[in-house]
Amino acid sequence: MLCVTFLLALLLAAVLCCALAVEHGGIDLCAMRGWDIVVGDDATPAERYAAEEFREYLGRATGTWLPLPGSAQASTGHVLIGPEAAGRDAAAFGPEELFISVAEGRIAICGGRPRGTLYGVYTFLEDYLGVRFLTADHTYLPPQAERVVNSQIIAPLERTYSPPLSFRWPYFGENVVAPAFSTRLRINTVTDDPRLGGRTPMGLISHTFHRDLPSRVYGTDRPDYYALHSGRRLAPFPNDFATTQPCLANPDVLRIITQKVLGQIEADPTRRNVSVSQNDNAKHCQCDACRAVDEREGSAMGSVLAFVNAVADEVAQHHPDVKVGTLAYQRTRRPPKLIRPRPNVQVQLCSIECCVMHPIDDPACPLNVEFCRDLAEWGRVCDDLRVWHYNTNFSDYLLPCPNLRVIESNVRYFVQNNVRGLFVQVAGNERWAQLTPWEASAIASPEGNVLGAELCDLRNYVIANLLWDPSRSGQGLMDEFVDLHYAGAAPPIRRFIELVHDNAEAKGLHCNCFGRAADYGIDERVAREGLDAYAEALALAESDVVRTRVEKASMAAVRAALEPVWNAETAEDVGPDLAARMRPLARRLFGLCSRHGVTYASLHNTIGQVRRRLQATLGLPDV
Known part of the structure; x- marks a missing residue:
């Protein structure tokens, strides 16, 4: 009885507040019949698409479908989309800055070009209608009862927002295969489609020397173009990516690479940066000239x-x-003592050595302390600092990884230290890193970034939202996603996520983004409780749709339970009793991988390779 009384009181209070807000010039989003949507004659494709998105989600959320295009004279109220319709100067805004204004009979959403208006619409839908873009095929809309209690009344307001990070890229395959979804998460690095606002003209800073000075072309005749390392010139090779570096003291090397760079810029006048960066190895040149500079x-x-x-x-x-x-990467991560980057040089600092289980700025984490020192020093000498960060376990994409809790603090720390762009690398294979920065974003599974890694949908939601607005709560975003995406099955899933993190923290572990189960605290107890949690979640799933989502998430627990045999090479390493216990789990895991498009088990191993090995070690030919 007390609960019913409380709900009635809450509903009455909401109604009174709504009435008061409307009386003072506010707007009831559930009472907009007779309104229309207005876009300007000079609206860009992204602004017209923004108007379509507003109409679509307002209609789905409230049942009111506004005419588009409308007329600024005809209706009782107007939603003005884009700078011209809103009477604002697009040039007065940054390229992703948004402006929202609410007054009696009028909602105006606009911003800079190319993406400000579109991002303004998504911000409005989330903040005032409760829409949540969870995955490409799951957009949450609050049910009618919740809309009544929480009210869809907006008091008069004016607000602007400009994201602190101008480059935002969570590198999930789930974004690449669904560019409209990635745009709703305000990821600005995935698509060239002008309707979706295009991508930032700043490309990812990545490895390039292997492409601009290939030793298979120059190395036979001019081995002096390449690194002198351990007493010999490292050339030629079929692929230089992991095998050699240029000799950076050689004037011909400078001439060739400069010509290549200028040609790349001239071939694409829209680009606003170009990468000139080391290959992915530590075989830097040790000739007298290079060594003298590095030692100094x-x-x-x-x-x-x-x-x-x-x-x-x-x-x-x-x-x-x-x-x-x-790139400031591995042996080049530390800033030089005297040389300073030119004003037109960007530095992308890579955190590959850092512990993934503790915040980057945790002074008690030995793996992170030196990185923070380097970040601070680069921030003092570089005007355009970016970070290449990691939120995965490259050794095992399906294994639970206790690094969700640190995402918020890490993103916020980077922004507080004047980082302008953040690339978050997640599950991918060895091919993606050898692409040009412009090619990389167009490659999806199985050739670049991959699908279906451990809790990838949750991670993507949390990371993308924090890159857009680092002031948000990471834990709040996790709770929101788990509650809305898994519905009634959420409690046991949350319990398992908490267990994975609590267990690693209790053990005081430190590990970077290459680890085995024990490195992250994944033991037999965690695996057993994970299987129990997902069995409970599957029983609680109230529909086939939710059950499919739970099954996808459950792959991490099944993978953890297979740890006793995961790295076995022969049947003798396993034994008949253990093999008998593991066979049902192996069948289950590979069935889930097939259903959810999982192609890679780690950076260098496909699911097919792992499946064939376990077929042999478990005596299981039918998986």
């Missing part, structure tokens, strides 16, 4: 940055609006 500067970045600056000087002469980006 106290970092292998000395010779790299001197070279990048020289390229940047040429770029500045011909293309003053284009920047040159380079």
